[in-house]
Amino acid sequence: DAGVTQSPTHLIKTRGQHVTLRCSPISGHKSVSWYQQVLGQGPQFIFQYYEKEERGRGNFPDRFSARQFPNYSSELNVNALLLGDSALYLCASSFAEIATYEQYFGPGTRLTVT
């Protein structure tokens, strides 16, 4: 069975540009969460979506937005990129929206902003 998939694997953007990252959850999983992992740090929670609704938001500026589609896949959008947005962006999927259900993480998208 396929795990959580993310695309693209790597990308390089310039300051001020916009980027869209994509995530496909494990089949049957309805909850998708996004995390940002800056080099040398632990992941930081950005968003959680469940059944296409935003259920949680971390301490990130409004330049960050996300959505979940009817097939439960998700996109993370970041506008007006800053150098500090360079990080590994991780997507995690879960069957339900509570932490007692295991979250499965994808391999991440490595974003470099120059």
Place this chain on the structure above:
Amino acid sequence: AQSVTQPDIHITVSEGASLELRCNYSYGATPYLFWYVQSPGQGLQLLLKYFSGDTLVQGIKGFEAEFKRSQSSFNLRKPSVHWSDAAEYFCAVGAYAAGNKLTFGGGTRVLVKP
């Protein structure tokens, strides 16, 4: 607010020796506690979790962890380390009211000497 501290940034251990990784958390109620492992270029894999009940939990790959409420700790242990255990380890805390949101520590990088 939840927080997690992993006091050791790096640990070097000889193959076959025991390993203990420290984790301290801050949370008002009974937390949900997790240990994840991240190998280079890969996403996070769940090693074990604690929600309630027996404070000594067993996980995959021969790992175990003990929840100590009085010390706000959830330390990870392995009796005999294998070279394949070289990776970065993250402790995380969740909560019933927080959905799938996890708060991660800064991580401990484990190096295994032959």
